[in-house]
Amino acid sequence: MQSDEQSLQGELIVKDRASVTVERSYTIESKRKIIHIDMDAFFASVEQRDNLQYRGKPLIVGGQPHSRGVVAACSYEAREFGIHSAMPSSQAYRQCPQAIFVPPRFNAYRDASHLIQAIFRRYTDKVEPLSLDEAYLDVTDRARTDQRFGGSAQRIANEIRQAIFDELNLTASAGVSYNKFLAKLASDRNKPNGICVIKPGEAEVLLARLPVRKFHGVGQATERKMNKLGITTGQDLKNWSQLALVDAFGKQGLYYFNIVRGIDHRPVNNNRERKSIGAERTFQNDLQNTHEMLAALELICETLIERMKAKNTFAKTLTLKLRYANFEVVTRSISPDGGLSDKQSITRLLPGLLTKTEAGDRAVRLLGLSVAHLQPDVSKTATMDADNASSATPSHSDASIDIQAVDDLYTSQLKLL
DSSP states (O other): OOOHHHHHHHHHHHHHHHHHHHHHHHHHHTTOOEEEEEESSHHHHHHHHHOGGGTTSOEEEESOTTSSOBEEEEOHHHHTTTOOTTSBHHHHHHHOTTOEEEOOOHHHHHHHHHHHHHHHTTTOSOEEEEETTEEEEEOHHHHHHOGGGTTOHHHHHHHHHHHHHHHHSOOEEEEEESSHHHHHHHHTTTOSSOEEEOOTTTHHHHHHHSBGGGSTTOOHHHHHHHHHTTOOBHHHHHTSOHHHHHHHHTTHHHHHHHHTTTOOOOOOOSSOOOSEEEEEEEEEEEEOSHHHHHHHHHHHHHHHHHHHHHTTEEBSEEEEEEEETTOOEEEEEEOOTTOBOSHHHHHTTHHHHHHTSOBTTBOEEEEEEEEESOEEOHHHHHHHHHHHHTOSSOOTTOTTOOOOOOOTTOOOSSOOO
């Protein structure tokens, strides 16, 4: 049997090896240069750009004020009145009667997104779009090889932001760091029209001071559980061992152990094959009746269709996802004859799927839609080929532009920016 001293020595050796592994991992990872670009109030900004009478005024994109619709997005001027995404349009009107309400124009947003993605690809082919208005860029090679950037990803990010403004009259915020988690965290810190850089060596100090709710991947349910365990800040989280976090949170515990130390090895993936496409929204206030839920689902469906169009695909299966107020999650699926390729084919199924849940009798805090069993839309591909053949100049909607669906940790395309 080992003595206490031998046991302690063994424990110290294990801890020392773990420290060496973390340090080696950090050293390798810190050489990467990752940018996260996030457009500012994208839907509302496109509307204000295209319509002079909207500029400088509170603007709401979504349902009309006397409808059962909800706010899809709003300008920063509207935010000053406490308006936010997913708020019922009627409530938004009460809080700001002078606001301008406009319906979404997804074609305009998609066209702008294509042009933004084209600007990204001037600097790197390692681009991972998350939605119409944000993307990760790995500019490690460009920063090192292009003398005018002098190894600085910050210079590249600023040049991209300037190009977006000069060419599209839209503003973007950027986060720059050595991995995706930190770059996304940074892009939120100086919005709107700002930039934030988190350098190697700065991350752990910054993360230690942050409330855990600011960590991407820590939702409301996880935050409540962490708070009950005495974890309210990054420093509290860092005090927990890897084994203890895995025991408390399952495989996500390893994720929490790494990110609080600024570790995220995920590559910028510019060729990710998707088995499904989805969109979902978490509501600040729980929805109580099915009319509100169907209105919200219609907006979510708009996003879903845009993502399907971007991937030039149709689907065989539709899944409705609900999270009740007590955080219980249920899903209901259907595979209709003829497949799913447009908004009408999806929205006609929503009332039936909703009745198969307890929605209406129980409050709902999250709604989502996803499609699976994806197949190429051959008819649209043929039309695109014919259009390309008849035109000597390729359009900005070139098929190489890949607008991918949102990551699992990202709640919705229709967020308030």
